[in-house]
Amino acid sequence: MNVRYAGRSTLRDMTAYRGSESSNAEGDPPVAFDLSSNELFLPPLPTVLSVIEEGFTRLARYPDPTARALTGEIAGHLRVEADEVAVGPGSAGVLQQILLALCGEGDDVIYAWPGFDAYPLLVAMCGASSIHIPLTASGHHDLEAIRARVSARTKVVILCSPHNPTGTMIDDARLRSFLRSLPDHVVTVLDEAYVEFDRGGDPPGRSEVIREHGNTVLLRTFSKAYGLAGLRVGYAAGSRQIIATVRKAALPFGVTHLAERAAISSLHSAAELRDRLHAVSAAREELTAGLAALGLPVLPSRANFVWLPLTCAAEPLARAAAAAGVKVRACPGQGVRISVGGAAAHRLLLTALDRTDRANWS
Known part of the structure; x- marks a missing residue:
């Protein structure tokens, strides 16, 4: 059947996000440990788990479409006003709102590559x-x-720090100098999805950067350090003019009541978060040391993953890991990103790589 329709030209050559991936599908090596998505290898914080369990009874009811309680809590945490905060289903969902609100046909968005896929x-x-x-x-x-x-067509620049997939940070002085250099029509989105792993806690935010550079939007998530990836809740903070427009592009009821209560509880669990981040940091250093001991190039990371700039050897390493039951993220021709996991996952991965003949990795 011939079906004619008018789709966006920019989507013509795109594929659905990870639409070709499968997990434990027939014919695939069984996945014992998935270290490909930068998920936290630990459950949500203990206090937050109890809040999640209490919220099950409200699943038949619509959530607050404005997520007013969470918006207020985030504003207090970041030391900004409530009308300078927008929430949504994960930082990816909020970024979609930002781009829909600010960009259209003929506009450019600039970002580093490789980056968040x-x-x-x-x-x-x-x-x-x-x-x-x-x-x-x-x-x-x-x-x-x-x-x-940057040109007259540029509407948004995305800066990810710590960067996904390399785990590197943008120096504060260089960041501020860069922001000062941009023309007024460009909005910078500072994607800080992994910032807690660098700071050892949830920093109160960059309200001073937002104040000094009105076209800067801060983007964060509860998916990573807080371990709420399955609940989908993230947020942005910026000038009230930009945020008012971003809110108009929000999916109705995009943040569930359960996610809202869990996120609020997370912000009130600073001590538990610090303990959690200390464990992740220790595991990251152990993984980094283990990979380096095998003679593999591994960059120092400030996030919950490590990056191996392996270029043409990226896919052979990923295949060797998969054969042992460990899934990692290969960026063909560029490198491999490995999420920090537990001790058993690291042992299995390192043992498999140690036993792999790398002579033909080319």
Whole structure:
């Protein structure tokens, strides 16, 4: 049957997000440990788990469409006003709101590459075009190259720090200098999905950056450090003018009551979070040391994953890990990202890589 329809031209060559992936499908190696999605290898904080259990009785009711209670809690945490905060289903959902609100046909969005693999699809959804700027050899943003590509078509620049997938940070002085250099029509989204792993806690935010650079939007999530990836809740903070527009692009009832209560409880569990982050940091250092002991190149990371710039050897390493039952994320021709897991996952991975003949990795 011939079906004619008018779809977005920017989506024509895109595929659904990880639509071709499968887990434990017939013919695939069984997955004992999934270290491919930067999920926390520990459950949500103990206090938060009890709040989640209490919320099951409300599943038949619609949540507050404004998530007013959570919005207020986040505003207090970040030291901003409530009308400077927007919430949504994970930071990816909030980023989609931002791009839909600010971009359209003929606009450009600039970001470093390799990067979060949902960025290209989210940009295409709003009809805009992606401009990829290669990372430096050390896995950092090339801010000078990004600035050189800014034009009258540029609507949004996305900076991810700690960067996914390399785990590197943007120096504060370089960040501020970069923000000062941008023209007024460009909005910078500072994606801090992994910032808690760098700071050893949930920092109160960059309200001073938002104040000094009115076209900067802070983006965060409860999916990573807080272990609420399955509940889907994230947020953005910025000028009330930008946030008012972003809220208009929100999915109705996008943050469930359960997610809202769990996120509020998470913000009140700072001591539990610090203990959790200490365990992740220790596991990250052990994984880094183990990979380095095998002679593999591994970058120092400030997140809950590590990056191996392996270029042509990326896919052979991922296949060797998968054969042993450990799923990792390969970026073909660029490298491999391995999420921090538990001791058993690390042992299985390192043993498999140690026994692998790397002579033909090319």
